[in-house]
Amino acid sequence: MQDFNIESRSVLHMTAQIRAKQLAIRDAQNREQEAIVKTWEENGIDKSDETVSNDIVNSLETFYNISKSLNDYLKTQGINDIGYPIKFNKTDLQLKMALNYAKQQEDNLIDQIIKGKFYNGLSNDINSQELPVLQSDNMLSFWGNENSSVSSVLLASVAQILNIEPVPLVGAATNYKLHNPEYTLPQELIPEDYRFASQKGMLVFGDYQYGGHRTFEEQLVFGPEDCSSSVGKATYLSNEQIKSITTTQMKENYSKYDYKLITLLKDIVEPKQLELIEAGDIYVYKGHCAVIATKPDNKAEITTLEFSRNIDRAENKISGGGIYNYSLIDKAQEEPLNPIYILRKNLEPLPSQSSLKYFLSAIDEKYLNLYPEGPNEDVVGDCRIFFETQE
Incomplete structure (x- = not known):
């Protein structure tokens, strides 16, 4: 499946889009995980694992109920007011999956996160020679299914529950403003301590969003x-x-x-x-x-x-x-x-064709040179930056 050569500019560009966002998601999740580990080491010793587990489950249940109520309301609102990504966000579903996983893990959840094991007990390691395969088995593969976005929601939720300051989630989550700047969401639906929405917008998770981010004034390298x-x-x-x-x-x-x-x-x-x-x-x-x-x-x-x-x-x-x-x-x-x-x-052909593995290696190297610790803010531009010198 992944032993093909790339000889088309559009295939190379799609490869760069997919890989760059995958790398950014991994780095954002690792940044959040490191913050959780640091806080746990500094403050978690006085709490039993069971106490923390109960706090996390109860808070995730609260977050889910808030998100579900908000999404029920959004279903009744016009697309021209809220926009496609917010209208069709999956935060409540992602929170429900994170909640069920936290219940399943009981008092083992924090230990799993410390070990770098996220949703479904999987790590976010990236195969250097392959792209994600969509619809991969979610018990075997972290990428190509719900695992990646649910892990981002889980980590962001746990970080909030532990009172950790928000870290940059470039690639993993995106802030969307409501499409109509004059429109606001009802305050009673959004408690002050709920980080994933405000009266003027919403934080949504995943590198796919319905509508992409095409309505943004500028396009982003790591945007969904x-x-x-x-x-x-x-x-x-x-x-x-x-x-x-x-x-x-x-x-x-x-x-x-x-x-x-x-x-x-x-x-x-x-x-x-x-x-x-x-x-x-x-x-x-x-x-x-x-x-x-x-x-x-x-x-x-x-x-x-x-x-x-x-x-x-x-x-x-x-x-x-x-x-x-x-x-x-x-x-x-x-x-x-x-x-x-x-x-x-009809696009200008590439100067020469090379294997998918070759271009992935080149993209990975360029990304590492540009963002050795991952991007910590939105980057305006195009994914051509990862291959324009590698053609």
């Missing part, structure tokens, strides 16, 4: 994306174009973004159609899109790079940026009235 905002950046659209791009626009108005329709796949897929598809093309199906990383194989399967999220389902959750495989034949037959669009943006 959705499927279309990430593809737009990978195909070198302007900030103004990023603001308007959606999967609907990509299908109905693709020329607006200098995309060309290569083929439509529906019902019966012809071999000659598959031969037209190149690495770097864009896959658009219904409300989702991705950058194609590999040509279709002899089973019409492709590997894509994308940002996606579905953590509401009971099993096989997806969240964040990563790799995902599709069978074009199966997808085309899934709903014949909804064809797969294969689009292409």
Whole structure:
């Protein structure tokens, strides 16, 4: 799955987006974990583990109830007032998962955190040669599922419960203002000691957010994306174009973004159609899109790079940026009235192709040089900074 060469600029850009955010999330979580360890060592000896465990569970339950009430209210509010990321935030669900895990751990939770074991008992180590695989088993892999974002919520919650000053969570969490600056949330829904929301905005967790951060005045290197905002950046659209791009626009108005329709796949897929598809093309199906990383194989399967999220389902959750495989034949037959669009943006080719492993190594090295301890504030710009000298 991850032994392909990168020969397309859009594939390289998506690789940089996914990896950079993954690295920033890891560093933000480690920063929070270090603060928890320091506080525990300084102040935790006088408290029994059971007492702390009860405090954490009770506080997480309070946070969850606040978030649930707030989200119930947000469901009734207009999208033009609150914006997509806040309207579709998953904080209550993430807090519920963190709460259930804390209950399961009983008095072992702090000890696990001290050991660098977060949600589901996993560490946030990064495989230097691979990207996250979306929908990975959440008991085996930290990345590509709910584990990463729930861990960030868990760590931030524990830090608050232990009265630790907030640390920078660049990549792991993002502050969103309400879309309408004249609009405010009811004060009675948001206690003063609840850090994840205010009357004017919300702190949301994860590198995927519905709407990305396309409405921000400036785009951020480590800001969250959705499927279309990430593809737009990978195909070198302007900030103004990023603001308007959606999967609907990509299908109905693709020329607006200098995309060309290569083929439509529906019902019966012809071999000659598959031969037209190149690495770097864009896959658009219904409300989702991705950058194609590999040509279709002899089973019409492709590997894509994308940002996606579905953590509401009971099993096989997806969240964040990563790799995902599709069978074009199966997808085309899934709903014949909804064809797969294969689009292409003519970009300047890379000077030479190299393996995914090579580019990941180069991106990791550039990140380490720029942010040896991880970014401690939002960085305005584009993920090209991680490969522009490595082309």
